[in-house]
Amino acid sequence: MKKINLFRFPLLFLVLSFSTLQAQTSVVISNDVDAPVINRNIYGHFAEHLGRCIYGGLYVGEDSEIPNTDGVRNDLIEALKNLQIPILRWPGGCFADTYHWKDGIGPQEDRPTIVNQWWGGVTEDNSFGTHNFLNLCEVLGAEPYLAANIGSGTVQEFADWIQYVNHSGESPMANLRREYGREKPWGVKYWGVGNEMWGCGGNMTPEYYANLYRQYATFMTNWDNETGLYRIASGANVDDYHWTEVIMRDVPHHLIEGVALHSYSFVEWGDKGDAVDFNEAQYFSTMQTALKMEELVTKHSEIMDKYDPKGEIELIVDEWGGWYDVQEGTNPGFLYQQNTMRDAMIAGVSLNIFNNHSKRVKMANLAQTVNVLQAVALTDGAKMILTPTYHVMEMYKVHQDAQLLPVEFDAPEYTFEGESLPAVSISASKDSIGVLHISAVNIDAENENEVEFDLSGFDLDGFNAEILVSETLQDHNTFDDPEKITPSEFKDFKFKKGRLKMTLPPFSVVVLESK
Structure with a gap:
């Protein structure tokens, strides 16, 4: 991709920044004791x-x-x-x-x-x-x-x-x-x-x-x-x-x-x-x-x-x-x-x-x-x-x-040529020893998405996380480069007072685990 000096084109910088700006998505995760177990x-x-x-x-x-x-x-x-x-x-x-x-x-x-x-x-x-x-x-x-x-x-x-x-x-x-x-x-x-x-x-x-x-x-x-x-x-x-x-x-x-x-x-x-x-x-x-x-x-x-x-x-x-x-x-x-x-x-x-x-x-x-x-x-x-x-x-x-933890949110849209899809997909569960896991996907090919989770119903100390992401959608592992795409540590999140806030890069998968 050809590099552009955005400081030479301040108006272009504003347009590009606006085009990649996504509204924050609020997610409520319920600790429902009657929810089913994920077989x-x-x-x-x-x-x-x-x-x-x-x-x-x-x-x-x-x-x-x-x-x-x-x-x-x-x-x-x-x-x-x-x-x-x-x-x-x-x-x-x-x-x-x-x-x-x-x-x-x-x-x-x-x-x-x-x-x-x-x-x-x-x-x-x-x-x-x-x-x-x-x-x-x-x-x-x-x-x-x-x-x-x-x-x-x-x-x-x-x-x-x-x-x-x-x-x-x-x-x-x-x-x-x-x-x-x-x-x-x-x-x-x-x-x-x-x-x-x-x-x-x-x-x-x-x-x-x-x-x-x-x-x-x-x-x-x-x-x-x-x-x-x-x-x-x-x-x-x-x-x-x-x-x-x-x-x-x-x-x-x-x-x-x-x-x-x-x-x-x-x-x-x-x-x-x-x-x-x-x-x-x-x-x-x-x-x-x-x-x-x-x-x-x-x-x-x-x-x-x-x-x-x-x-x-x-x-x-x-x-x-x-x-x-x-x-x-x-x-x-x-x-x-x-x-x-x-x-x-x-x-x-x-x-x-x-x-x-x-x-x-x-x-x-x-x-x-x-x-x-x-x-x-x-x-x-x-x-x-x-x-x-x-x-x-x-x-x-x-x-x-693990026991399913129901999630409620309005997904942001991934829009292409006048059509839209929900950009963010999420599921969550709690295992037999009480550890909470959240899996989140952003399918948007161009834009990151900011997501905030309301976890006020849980007693949590923090999270560890890993991410699967790459430079292009077409990237893949080959016999010459078998580890081009592998999970890595994810740090682009903050957890404070029952609120978990993170930014999902384009076409990425993140899984978080409570401490």
């Missing part, structure tokens, strides 16, 4: 057999020179442990409704190959299967979330999978599990009954799927899982409110625990734009779709409230994140993209929305874990980098299982 599963992840997410991403094989545990690369294991990853969804996605789980068990040399018809038409050898995934979840300390094949599978196949992973007694599937080296069942709780049944799962109507769901859910036997099975219905595509209406109306509530919702952030569906080479108009458009999550969660929750006023059925946003054109020179079916400060903005505002709607939203799964869409990590052979999205997830992990 840790809101910070969940999603790993599909798609591109290099599994093969070459998570899984490199036991014979790889890359340090690994049972074929899963150790650097990624440690990175996900650091995130305190609570739940991991697998094997899809669209892939789930073409996956036959028995192809991925038993001796490696006996496993058949499969053509991944959804993602690139590549041939896979099924070397990563049920045992590999569930053992990985144990290593990570994460709950497994299995998405079952409804589109091209059978009720019997589904029931057998549940028996295989959950039954401790004598049975054909339990004995087969023992034959393949696992005595103790894994006790899988979370099950997706199909995926995107309105699209790649079978292009079904909601009425047809509701009946099909009832059939499959009926034969989902609990076996030895003391906590019971948690059955998640394939939910709406973005704002298809009729889909949610039919599921809530037509499925008996004793057969269902959760309803899914999928929504991605992009410039526009037909032209998603480049992941790095984007302008402010494309950034603004992407943030419009990201912030629409507030409307989606609100309206789908209202439908659920109508049929389930006690809130016993939960909203599961098991696919969300930024989606752009693939990186030039890569397989278009692999959905590999870079990850910039724009993605940090998507992550920050999305997680704030989920936190603030934690009365109904009990799980969310970022798409996807590694090398696909809005990944938290990217790999290149033995190299691995952590993305800006990873760092937001790491900063926000303090909200897991």
